[in-house]
Amino acid sequence: MKQQTILTNIDYCPQELVIELEQLGFPVHTCHEIDKHVVIFQSITLYEAQKWLRNTKGYEIVVLGENFVGGPYYADIFTEDGLINRATPYDSYEEALCNGIKECVVFIKENNSLA
DSSP states (O other): OOOOOOOOGGGBOOHHHHHHHHHTTOOOEEEEEETTEEEEEEOOBHHHHHHHIIIIIOOEEEEEEEETTEEEEEEEEEETTEEEEEOOOBSSHHHHHHHHHHHHHHHHHHHHHHO
16 A cells, blocks of 8 residues: 655745745746646745755755754754854754755855855
8 A cells, every 4th residue: 555645834835935946946837737727836845945955056954853852953054164054943843944944045145145
């Protein structure tokens, strides 16, 4: 029996973040066919954004819990030069990852404007 994965709203980037990621070059338009109609979704999972930032921009976002049983959770942002940011603590892994992605986007935009 195939296991089904159910994603909830906390697994996706908020719409404002999707727009910012698209401005940095993330391809957000994905087409799906539903009842013989083509539907275009503008949604990105947190994992997709994290992976894209790592593979295309060189930023690794690592979420760590303070202990093995849970939070608080921190999103550390690394480049090949080392740690560039440690976000504030958050109650959930997804909240920490989402805010780590937001911090990373801000950092990329600030550095692009300095170049």
